[in-house]
Amino acid sequence: MRRTLLAVMALLGCSDDAKPIPPTDPQDLQTTLDALAAFGEKQPGTEAGRMAAAYIESRFEMLGLEDVHQETFQIPRWQLNNKALSISIDGVMSTPGFDVFEAAGSGVADGPIVDVASATDADLEGLDLTGKIALVKRETSFHRSAQLRNVAAKGATAMLYLSVAPENLRQVGSVRFGWNANEPIPAITIGADDGAMIKAALDAQKTVTAHIAVDATSVPANGINIVGKITGERPETIVLGAHYDTWATGSSDNGSGVAELLAVAARRVQHEKPRYTLVFVAYDGEETGLYGGYDYYRKHTVVAADPIIAVINFESPSAKNPDLAGLAHSNQPKLDEALQLAHLRQIYGVYAGLEIVAQLFGGIIPTDIQGVYRGGTPTVTTAVTNPYYHTVKDTPDKVDLDLLVASSDAFDAAIDHLGKLSPADFGVPDPSLWTADVATQVGATVDVDVTVRDGSGAPQADANVEIAALHDDFMLTAEVKGKTDASGHVKLSLPADAATAGAGNRFVHVSAGPTYPLVEKIVALP
Template sequence: MKKTISLLAAALLAACSTEPVSTVAVPTADPDTIRAHVTYLASDELQGRDTGSEGYEQAADYVAAQFREIGLQPAGEDGFKQTVPFRRASHTEQKPTAVLHTADDDIELAFGEDFLAGAGQAQQASAVTAEMVFAGYGIDAPRFGINDYEGLEVDGKIVVVLSGRHASLPTEEGAHYRSGRTKLQTAAARGAVGMISVHTPQAEKRRPFERSAKYAERPNLRWVGKDGVPSDTVPGVHPGIYLDIGAAEKLFAGAPQQLAQVFEAVEKGEKLQGFDLAVRASLSNHSQHEQITSPNVVAMLPGSDPQLKDEFVVFSAHLDHIGLDAHAEEGADHINNGALDNATGVAIMLETARMFAEGERPRRSILFVAVTGEERGLLGSDYFAQYPTVPGDKMVANINLDMPLVLYPFNDVIAFGAEHSSLGETVARAAANAGIKLSPDPMPEQGLFTRSDHYSFVRQGVPSVFLVVGFESADPDIDGGEVFTNFLKTDYHRPSDQIDLPINYLAAKKFTEVNYEIGREVANTEERQRWNQGNFFGDLFGG
């Protein structure tokens, strides 16, 4: 009886409403379609979809064909594609060098053992000899009362900094300040000619230096801007090196403090004070450059509102993965298929796009962007955010899908970054409409808000969220957090991330429908999304 009364009340309200009642049925997601997308994108045929590879090109062609079949409009620069120009820098036979000049001797460090250095992007050859200065973590964060450069003169010197950040910094803001990009820009702005980052005991626990050293020879990619300058480089500044702890101790010979004392101060939570080092350094780097391209794939569904259709809600998901495993044992599986990272994310975005195309047309236009180069440093999304194929000031929100672990029936979703803007309220409302709870970040220490493609949009002032499946399982025998942790330990960035994992396509269907509800809510709100008053990221990037 209560249900009958509720239905009658709803009908009366609809009859009295001045708003037109939609006759378009609410679409539903198809788990078999999602499965088909994942099966192709994570197939051996695509060889792990590495940026710039033939396999990635095939994946991009597939996504473009799906956009076309759905009935979306091309929104790239060449049909559905936006070609991203990259510079691939590799080491030459003349490997990077690092020599320390002490009062008594010259100490030559070994590349790949004592230090790591990426191939230079800004120039093919770089060499610098200079005095050094220790600058703590190399962070200047006025809002949080931190300035590691206070009282230091670094002009013309090489700055030595610890990897990581101050423990007092909030996690997400700290993730911004701990990034190599931010630290290099901070040092260069003060006249530094190079930077040396020091591995720490905390970093060793997370990722041993020896593990990173296995990839010492790996080429690196940067997109190249319209001005011909590679992204995240500072021309005229040496590309820098990363030192293991044992080698770094030699930098502090004759200094006011030894490195062990610095680490002890960190452990005690004491304030780090910078100081000049008695040791000078000579660094060199030689690289060879190759120009390659790899496309973003971009489609648009035009909005229905005459005033709001020129604004855009952007769905994004990275299409690339890490390609082949060069360190696999002979005869072992060496293809990193990336089924969950991120074939599922792209498949769910494609199915979300189909739902929008078949459902009631939203007021704002919606862009669907499958980006390249995420695994190489958020490169494709950064290029798109800086060179968008629509007016940049008309992008009102970004909803990013990366590695949704649809391995179990879930009861909640997590929207990393929701607390920074009005998107938090909008996403919570939409999730409730879909019968799903919005949960807070269960892993704040990971700083995930800055670690996927949505952050490229944040850096251009666009309120953004990174949406994943939550840890609350509908099956009491499954611990969602444990499933997530086990995936990271056993399958993440490994050949085992493939379609024979127990992917739950009914959960993928549910997650797609939640995404549709969120996108529809954002696209139909009267007011565009805004940063919360006084928010760090809004103040830093949204002004």
């Protein structure tokens, strides 16, 4: 890996510029990582989150980016009031260390523990978990929110999540699957060593039960996106982003992403004026609901109709000893060509279409580009996981600086290659995605007409359609589900208050697909 990175960095040193820009200085990346780490856990609506936003805003200004500003949005911030866990093995009680997942449901669960492996559909086939507590193992490629959804659908009263991090560290995060403030059942996480004890007892056919209690509420909180730009020769825009909110210190996820965002911005201001306008966005609220990415998409695509032609997302781009080091992209020929010309395929061992991510992760794409990708904009995201993912030891020393340098310089080169494309090149649709025509009518109810087609334009019968109405940015008003008829059409109705709830900023999100969404369309309501 190290030899490959050195070779790629040498290739990237070649440039069309009269005075080639030297490779990114790893010390500059380290400075950003250390500064962000000093804020600790950075969540929307917290002082640490606001301090991190101010730091990034000041860095944007120091780099000389134009129109540097904040964009705020409201979210339901989940708050834990009380928690309890006890385990009984053949009548012997113990209380291992544990954390409650963000967005876990409130409630009390008492019952036997059942090992359901990774809680995939195959793992759960034929099981009835009614009245039982599901023991679920973390999987790198199957998201915990999908795992919780699956066990809840089988009747489980709670999810007991088995972390796989070293040193009995607990891996935390959110289990929010959609737009709910919280999920229907409690979900807690324990360390690998404690989990191994429970699994061994189950394998020995001992009687293993648990008592789990969670009391949680949600309150409104504000997230903050930080935005700056470099005006290009043309108004069409390439957006580059990274989320800065974290669990614990969060140096690989996602201090490394912010460090790369700043490094690429620092390189681009040294170039000549780009062909396309470059917008740099530091997203908030990714960890709890992909809020920052969706808010930018709404404000700038749905409402303002900005001519966004591509989006690049720096999601955990670097970590030492990664479980997986990947780059995923829309199936868009010219985009793929630009990435490969920049040698990004050599840098990231897993190089694949974004549709694979949704297939693996239970129907979701767990990073800020989910909405814009489903909407059809050419999109790229990195994804590197490591043993300390979402633990208190994801600290600056866990980031691979050589990989971060190579990735930063390669994406800088990719922007040069993207700048040689015509706007029409970006307009070639991804054949793996669907399209949706959506019309709304406000009356006694809010009626939503939807027609879905696949990438070839063929209407899709019996497609699953889900509609969510939100107000005050991300406060859920109502949801409704249905299936399309033979012509790919369905008409669904939301309650009238979908058009009146809250103070404003009302949107309808429509997603559709055969089993999970292959298209998402967002419509602004009055």
